[in-house]
Amino acid sequence: MSAVGGVVRSGVGRRRVQTVVVGLVVMLAVTAAVLGGSLMVASSAPFDRAFAQQNGAHLTAQFDAAKATAAQVSASAQAIGATASAGPFATTIISPDTARNRDSEPMTVVGRADPGGPVDAVSLISGRWVTGAGEIVLFSDGRLPEFFQPKVGDALSLPDLPGSPTLKVVGTARSVSETAGGWVMPDQIKALTAPGADSGYQMLYRLASAATAEQIDAARTTLLANVPAESLTGTRSWLVTRTNSAGNTVLYVPFLIAFGVLGVLMAVLIISNVIAGAVGMATRRIGILKALGFTPSQVVRAYLAQALIPASVGAVLGVVAGNALTVGVLAQTNRLYGTSDTGVSWWLDALVVAGALAMVAITAWAAASRAGRLRTVDALAVGRTKGLRHGHTAARLTARLPLPRPVSLGLAHPFARPARSATIIAAIAFGAAAATFAVGLGSTLNEVQATESHGDVIIHPGKRMSGPPPAGLPTEGQGRVAGGPPSPPDPVAVVRAITAQAGTAGYSGEADTQVTVAGLTNALDVLAYTGDNSSYGYRMIGGRWFSQANEIVVSTPFLTATRTKVGDSVVLTDHGVDITVRIVGEVFNTEDRGLQILTAATTLATAEPELRAMSYSIALKPGTDKAAYVKSLNTALESVEATAEVAEEDTAEFIIVVNALTTLLTLMLVVVAALGVLNMVVLETRERVHDLGVHKALGMTPRQTIAMVIASVVVTGLIGGAIGAPVGVLLQRTIATQMGNVTGFTLPASVVDVYQPMQLVLFGLGGLLIAVTGSLLPAGWAAKTRTATALRTE
Known part of the structure; x- marks a missing residue:
């Protein structure tokens, strides 16, 4: 062992405080950097790779078939300078029912004979592509529980169409651009369009420059100027799809970056202080080393090595900890893309470790160089x-x-x-x-x-079963039998029972349905309210809460996706009926990825006279015993097909x-x-x-x-x-x-x-x-x- 090596080994062993501090600081910095960097990559990499593989659409446009011809829509690709395009594909909206899920949910169906093509090459997950009449391939993104997802072989009934025809599910597929809820043969679109309803065309474009919202907006502006007036009913940017598809992963990045920056800055400060402390406390020892013939360069190398040894150990532990956290956080994220990434990137690990050790080396060298310049006499006078x-x-x-x-x-x-x-x-x-x-x-x-949380107590439609459900039937909460909506309770009797209870501060009835909005391919959830307390729990950002029919309150993502603002009007299509509504307020609401629509039940009355079974949310006065309230309310609801329970806070x-x-x-x-x-x-x-x-x-x-x-x-x-x-x-x-x-x-x-x-x-x-x-x-x-x-x- 060389003389310098002996000094290093002795210093690391004797100065345990400094050794531990350096190791922990580096481990923290590396852990935060690996975790933050990995999640930053994971938040976009799976989507970007799938988008490139499937030639995803940078811009998806929807046209009114009554105001533009297929030839005019096709010519729009050249007008905006698209590098590739697909379409026009005929589109319509259907509301299918299945044996698994009897709630009619509107979806955009596209007529497409081939899943491939220059733009948005749809990736089959199961089954096959459509080949004839009466068949459909459904979009699947893995978000819904398996029980609610139609499978290959299931039949979709279309009760809103004449003769209630059916479509057989022959496959499921994933479109990275989310261009449709399902695909059929092109010649089926006319038969699937309800009488009096409008059909449309869908056009998909890939652009030379589409990295920013400004570039997408410029393409949209050019498109709008080159198609017949009012024929363009909506557009969708790939940037919006990318953000939605990233899910919660992108939420981790900002706060992890903050911790990473704090860790790195603290590492610089503490390591500098620790090395300076190591030099200061070893001043006499440095004097002895110099008296024994050590050169300034050897002294610097010795103390540099004393910093790098625990730093290397800390870096290795930090990489292990950072990757372990990354794998855990991303365990379920990539199922949305059909990929199997763990989130661990060897190049990122190497970059972080190299950067951390370089930072330690520079900081330690600056402090250790002072030790090398000390005179022997000054060093011995300690x-x-x-x-x-x-x-x-x-x-x-x-x-x-x-x-x-x-x-x-x-x-x-x-x-x-x-x-x-x-x-x-x-x-x-x-x-x-x-x-x-x-x-x-x-x-x-x-x-x-x-x-x-929109209430302290909730009332579900359907009675609580006194015993276990029949064998072989799936259930969902409180013994209610799943597979179809329960019988709706008498709203007058329910409201009478609620208002008669001591401790009631307010209530709201909530009925959910789905509608489509021009420009958005997927159906959106709508909560239709009755009662005097529908705004309970919601936080307003701008505007006001709805106060009458045909007024809606929405969240920021809805405004972004539809390119609207508070005060604008939009058209909702509910079971083939168009309803013009006005946006009166912006609210913070994360349901349906921020695309849920909140409105009064009377808004949908013309399109859907009998909304689905309504549930109720009740706010209680301060100090009210929830358990006693629920017991009393259930007694009052014995003659009604409804059950009250305390709202759970998950x-x-x-x-x-x-x-x-x-x-x-x-x-x-x-x-x-x-x-x-x-x-x-x-x-x-x-x-x-x-x-x-x-x-x-x-x-x-x-x-x-x-x-x-x-x-x-x-x-x-x-x-x-x-x-x-x-x-x-x-x-x-x-x-x-x-x-x-x-x-x-x-x-x-x-x-x-x-x-x-x-x-x-x-x-x-x-x-x-x-x-x-x-x-x-x-x-x-x-x-x-x-x-x-x-x-x-x-």
């Missing part, structure tokens, strides 16, 4: 605070405070090394910011979850995962910040060991020594907390807003502004807690140091 010319004014001022002398001495210590104190203040600030950010983000997610899997990851990463940052404080206090104590011996010789007790050491971090802890808490608030607001933006939502103020004044005070004091926690061990070591040992450093 133990006193010689050369510390700062802090005399602070020491004199603190001496005047009405505090015990050990405490006043400790309060003045940070001013003797302002640069070092600034570094540890920054580390404490990062820890306090991380804790503030984590709690704020958790509160924001809980507020988001709260927007999904926490979404995404929120659980985010809260768990946030807690883990925050604890890591706080621990590393505390270790940084520990390292600084150890360094300060070592440098002042002679002064400590003098204090002990003059009668300072162990308790007073502990008080002095802890007091030395009070100022840095308070300043770090005061800086970190506002930074955490700003970070929370920025990340929460960005998490909404990446999914197309605008967050209401009540979801973003979640901090209370007293909370911010506590977060500020959290910096003091981090500082005191980090100082306890070195304070105990200082208290145990013998006076003779301390004075021997003379």
Whole structure:
């Protein structure tokens, strides 16, 4: 073993605090970077790869067949300069029923003889493509439970068409562009169009430049100018499909990037401080090495290696931890694309490790080079605070405070090394910011979850069964038999029972159906309300809640997808009947990926006189016993086909995962910040060991020594907390807003502004807690140091 190797091995083994701190800091930085980077790649890579393989459509356009001919629609591809196009495909809207799901849900059907083609090559999942009349291939994205998905061989009945014809499901397929709910032979479209209903044409385009929304908008503007007036009924951008398809994965990216940046910045600060501390505490040892003939270059290499060894171990552990978290988070994501990616990228792992070690090497070299320049005589003169010319004014001022002398001495210590104190203040600030950010983000997610609760008690149609369901029949909740909607309860009797109950604050009846909107290929959910409390639980962003028929309230993704705003009118098609409605409000509502429509039940009365079985949500007055209320209400509902129960509050899997990851990463940052404080206090104590011996010789007790050491971090802890808490608030607001933006939502103020004044005070004091926690061990070591040992450093 070389002389330098022996020094390195001895230094790593003897300086355990520095070794552990460097390893943990690097592990944190690498874990956060690998997790954040992997999820960033995973949020787009599966979709992008599938989009490229299937030649996805950058722009999907829907035309009114009564206002444009097939030739005019086909010529539009050349007019907008499309690099490839497919169509025009004839389209119509059907509302099929199946034996598995008897709820009629409208879907856009496209006439297409071949799944391939230059644009949107549809990928078969099961079965085969249509070859003749009476057959259909259904779109499948894996989102619905298997029970509700029609399978190959099932028959779809079409009760809205003359003679109630049926379509046999011969296959299921995935369109990365989501261009249709199903495909039939082109000559079947006319037979599937209800009398009086309009058919249309669909055109698919690939564009030379389609990376931004502005480029897509420019293509749409050109298209609009080159087709007959009012013939273009809607368009869909691939960017919208990409965002929707990424699902919850893209939501992880902003907050993981925030933690990654915090971890990297803290790594730079702490590693610099740790290496400087290692050099400072080994000053005498460096002098001995120089006296034995070590050159400055050898000293630098020795301390550089002492930093890189634990950093390498930390980097390896960070890669393992980051990849393990990535695989867990992405376990179910790729089923939407038909891929099997784990999310682990070897090139990303290599890039992160190389970057982390390079950062450690540069930081350690800067600190270790100082050791190489020390003169042998200066290095051997260790133990006193010689050369510390700062802090005399602070020491004199603190001496005047009405505090015990050990405490006043400790309060003045940070001013003797302002640069070092600034570094540890920054580390404490990062820890306090991380804790503030984590709690704020958790509160924001809980507020988001709260927007999904629209009542304290719910009433389901159908009676509660007294015994188990018949053998062989699937069930869904409270013993109701699945497979078809229960008999609708008498609404007058239900409302009478609700309003008669003591403790009722308000109620709303909710009936769900589906409609289509021009320009959107898939049917959208509609919640039609009755009652006096339909807005309960919803958070408005702009406009107002609906107050009469033909008014709707929608979320941001709906406005984006339909290119509308509050005040505009849109046409809903419900079972072949067009209904013109006005958008009167924008609400935060994540149902149906933000595309759900909220309106009064009377809006759909002309199209659907008898809505499906209605459920009811009831808000209770404060202090009302929910269990007693439900028991009393069920007694009143005995003669009605309905059952009341307390509304369950299920926490979404995404929120659980985010809260768990946030807690883990925050604890890591706080621990590393505390270790940084520990390292600084150890360094300060070592440098002042002679002064400590003098204090002990003059009668300072162990308790007073502990008080002095802890007091030395009070100022840095308070300043770090005061800086970190506002930074955490700003970070929370920025990340929460960005998490909404990446999914197309605008967050209401009540979801973003979640901090209370007293909370911010506590977060500020959290910096003091981090500082005191980090100082306890070195304070105990200082208290145990013998006076003779301390004075021997003379």
